[in-house]
Amino acid sequence: MPMSTQTIAVHLPDGAIREVPAGTTPLEIANSISPRLAAVCVAARLTPVSGTVAEKLAAEDESAMYAAEDAAAERLVDLTTPLTADTRLELVKENDPEALKMLRHSAAHVLATAVLELFPDTKLGHGPATDSGFFYDFYREKPFTPEDLALIEARIALVIARNEPFVHEFSPREQALAEFERDGDFMKTHFVTKFTVPGDEVSFYRNGSFVDFCRGPHVPSTGRVKAVKVTALAGAYWLGDEKNPQLQRIYGTAFFSQKEMDAHFARLEEAAKRDHRLLGKQLDLFSIQELAGPGLVFWHPKGGIVRKVMEDWMRDECLRRGYLLVFTPHVMRRELWKVSGHEGHYAGNMYSPMELDDAEYRLKPMNCPGHILIYKSSPRSYRDLPQRYAELGNVYRYERSGTMHGLLRVRGFTQDDAHIFCTSGQIEDEVVACIDFAEAVLKTFGFNEFKVELSTWDPNDRAKYAGSDEGWALAEGSLRTALERKGIEYKTIPGEAAFYGPKIDIKLVDVLGRLWQLSTVQFDFTLPARFELEYVGEDGEKHQPVMVHRALFGSVERFFGVLIEHYAGAFPLWLAPVQVGLVPISERHHPYAKKVEAELKAAGLRVETDSRNEKMNGKIRDFANQKTPYILVFGDKEETAGAVSVRTRAKGDQGSMPLAEFIAKAKALIASQSTEL
Numbered sequence: 001m002p003m004s005t006q007t008i009a010v011h012l013p014d015g016a017i018r019e020v021p022a023g024t025t026p027l028e029i030a031n032s033i034s035p036r037l038a039a040v041c042v043a044a045r046l047t048p049v050s051g052t053v054a055e056k057l058a059a060e061d062e063s064a065m066y067a068a069e070d071a072a073a074e075r076l077v078d079l080t081t082p083l084t085a086d087t088r089l090e091l092v093k094e095n096d097p098e099a100l101k102m103l104r105h106s107a108a109h110v111l112a113t114a115v116l117e118l119f120p121d122t123k124l125g126h127g128p129a130t131d132s133g134f135f136y137d138f139y140r141e142k143p144f145t146p147e148d149l150a151l152i153e154a155r156i157a158l159v160i161a162r163n164e165p166f167v168h169e170f171s172p173r174e175q176a177l178a179e180f181e182r183d184g185d186f187m188k189t190h191f192v193t194k195f196t197v198p199g200d201e202v203s204f205y206r207n208g209s210f211v212d213f214c215r216g217p218h219v220p221s222t223g224r225v226k227a228v229k230v231t232a233l234a235g236a237y238w239l240g241d242e243k244n245p246q247l248q249r250i251y252g253t254a255f256f257s258q259k260e261m262d263a264h265f266a267r268l269e270e271a272a273k274r275d276h277r278l279l280g281k282q283l284d285l286f287s288i289q290e291l292a293g294p295g296l297v298f299w300h301p302k303g304g305i306v307r308k309v310m311e312d313w314m315r316d317e318c319l320r321r322g323y324l325l326v327f328t329p330h331v332m333r334r335e336l337w338k339v340s341g342h343e344g345h346y347a348g349n350m351y352s353p354m355e356l357d358d359a360e361y362r363l364k365p366m367n368c369p370g371h372i373l374i375y376k377s378s379p380r381s382y383r384d385l386p387q388r389y390a391e392l393g394n395v396y397r398y399e400r401s402g403t404m405h406g407l408l409r410v411r412g413f414t415q416d417d418a419h420i421f422c423t424s425g426q427i428e429d430e431v432v433a434c435i436d437f438a439e440a441v442l443k444t445f446g447f448n449e450f451k452v453e454l455s456t457w458d459p460n461d462r463a464k465y466a467g468s469d470e471g472w473a474l475a476e477g478s479l480r481t482a483l484e485r486k487g488i489e490y491k492t493i494p495g496e497a498a499f500y501g502p503k504i505d506i507k508l509v510d511v512l513g514r515l516w517q518l519s520t521v522q523f524d525f526t527l528p529a530r531f532e533l534e535y536v537g538e539d540g541e542k543h544q545p546v547m548v549h550r551a552l553f554g555s556v557e558r559f560f561g562v563l564i565e566h567y568a569g570a571f572p573l574w575l576a577p578v579q580v581g582l583v584p585i586s587e588r589h590h591p592y593a594k595k596v597e598a599e600l601k602a603a604g605l606r607v608e609t610d611s612r613n614e615k616m617n618g619k620i621r622d623f624a625n626q627k628t629p630y631i632l633v634f635g636d637k638e639e640t641a642g643a644v645s646v647r648t649r650a651k652g653d654q655g656s657m658p659l660a661e662f663i664a665k666a667k668a669l670i671a672s673q674s675t676e677l
């Protein structure tokens with residue numbers, strides 16, 4: 001092969017520019033920097049060089065409102081991909097978030113290699129990476145048995161030990177199709193037909209003798225898959241159609257190290273122990289009843305108390321922050337939902353109309369129209385704005401059966417909903433105040449970390465959205481500015497806006513590092529227009545207010561579910577359904593128990609006395625199993641001293657303390673919403 005005479009410029013992240021012959025690979029560049037660096041790289045990220053960096057950032061800012069194009073400009077390639085044009089190059093190491101996905105997809109190839117070596121008559125479907133691992137779909141007349149899976153796992157280890165390089169190859173589409181058809185590879189034939197066009201060179205990856213239709217990229221070799229595990233086997237119909245052959249989907253997960261994999265399974269185990277459905281039953285917090293229907297939550301007395309504390313905090317905080325409390329009906333005339341546009345844009349999530357004697361009615365899926373009617377009930381002046389209406393409003397939304405999940409995915413729930421009606425000049429301050437409030441909610445309930453997303457519209461899918469181009473530009477601009485004023489980092493998600501306007505979503509991070517979507521702040525220029533809302537401005541003229549929807553718990557049910565999992569049911573003192581458990585050592589201490597109980601209750605504490613004729617240790621254990629924060633034990637000695645022996649659910653015996661001192665300590669912890677005991 002003649003040496004290329006063309007030279008290209010490769011821009012490295014540190015600003016250095018390397019002039020190299022066209023055809024140079026990222027691996028060669030990595031090696032030229034340091035062979036040790038090359039050894040820990042898994043891929044390269046390329047970004048076309050066009051204009052200066054400053055120009056590129058400005059363009060991104062402008063286009064981000066309309067499309068995700070800036071993301072498409074960047075691509076991951078194999079370390080062995082020849083570079084053919086000037087490019088920015090970033091070497092991707094194992095700790096890069098995208099590296100794990102590549103590794104897992106590579107592990108899917110390794111799995112398919114093992115399956116074909118053991119069961120050569122198997123036909124291949126596809127094998128993508130998922131959020132927690134990967135799968136591969138196979139067709140085989142005889143279903144895989146657990147023994148087969150064990151054999152497959154052992155063979156996977158061999159394929160990894162062979163450390164076969166993943167080699168990118170191409171063949172003409174017609175040839176590829178002919179070969180797949182000849183071999184009866186009906187799924188591969190389908191994928192090639194669907195994803196390529198006549199005349200294409202079809203992309204394949206080879207490791208050893210295994211070849212798969214795939215666009216890549218891949219890690220350099222099978223040996224880079226350091227830890228892999230087959231996790232499950234499930235049936236799936238080809239193309240999701242039950243008339244088609246049944247496939248066998250083998251699930252697995254993979255990591256760059258055994259240590260990371262061990263941590264992953266430890267996390268799963270911990271998450272299973274924290275499952276709010278399990279704890280909800282164990283701690284008698286809530287239930288979902290077959291007779292009543294799926295997705296409908298029954299709050300038991302202990303859950304009810306936690307809910308009261310959550311709601312009291314929320315209502316008090318709303319009042320403190322200048323909100324007004326309102327209540328609105330659960331069913332309203334269908335006509336209202338036509339005016340609001342829910343009939344058109346949201347009907348799929350609403351329950352069927354109910355025919356009453358005067359009109360058709362529908363259950364409310366949202367509280368907004370109710371709050372709008374309150375706004376509209378009297379004339380408003382610019383002096384009245386902003387009007388902030390807050391309601392813990394029950395809403396009902398249709399979710400497909402089978403998608404319900406404890407408190408997290410339900411059909412009836414309570415939004416801590418508020419709508420702010422204001423002038424367009426006030427909007428930024430209001431959004432900033434909403435974000436402040438959301439931060440206060442997260443911090444108070446024990447979440448220190450969160451991630452923020454700005455969901456914008458997709459102007460190419462106009463039918464999905466109400467409102468004008470100018471309206472959307474104004475709305476997205478205000479949300480962006482508010483986030484920037486707060487100095488909050490955020491990610492833009494095009495096409496994820498509500499039909500009536502763009503939104504800011506705040507996702508909290510729980511103790512296991514899982515993300516939960518709860519708080520949302522949404523801009524709306526559509527409903528004020530539909531309902532012809534007005535205020536009289538300083539100029540004496542009529543103007544249209546703008547509207548912000550915001551929910552901070554999101555759904556009280558869902559937030560409670562997350563709280564249960566975050567704390568593993570061991571709520572902080574201020575939230576705990578029973579804060580103090582009383583354990584009289586014997587029957588003759590029952591009168592003292594009554595006195596202690598009365599004093600604690602008078603101090604506002606939630607108390608339960610275990611006066612059963614059981615052993616002291618059994619009673620202590622039962623309170624600890626119920627995750628009761630404090631357990632007070634007392635016998636003759638304590639009674640004489642007017643004291644109690646204090647235990648916590650986690651740390652055990654804390655020694656004896658005068659009752660008055662314990663009460664003062666508990667009250668201080670509650671007042672500060674402390675997570676300490």
Ligand SMILES: [Zn+2]
Pocket residue numbers: 105106109205212213214215216217218
């Ligand atoms: Zn692949």
Ligand SMILES: [Zn+2]
Pocket residue numbers: 366367368419549550
């Ligand atoms: Zn709303």
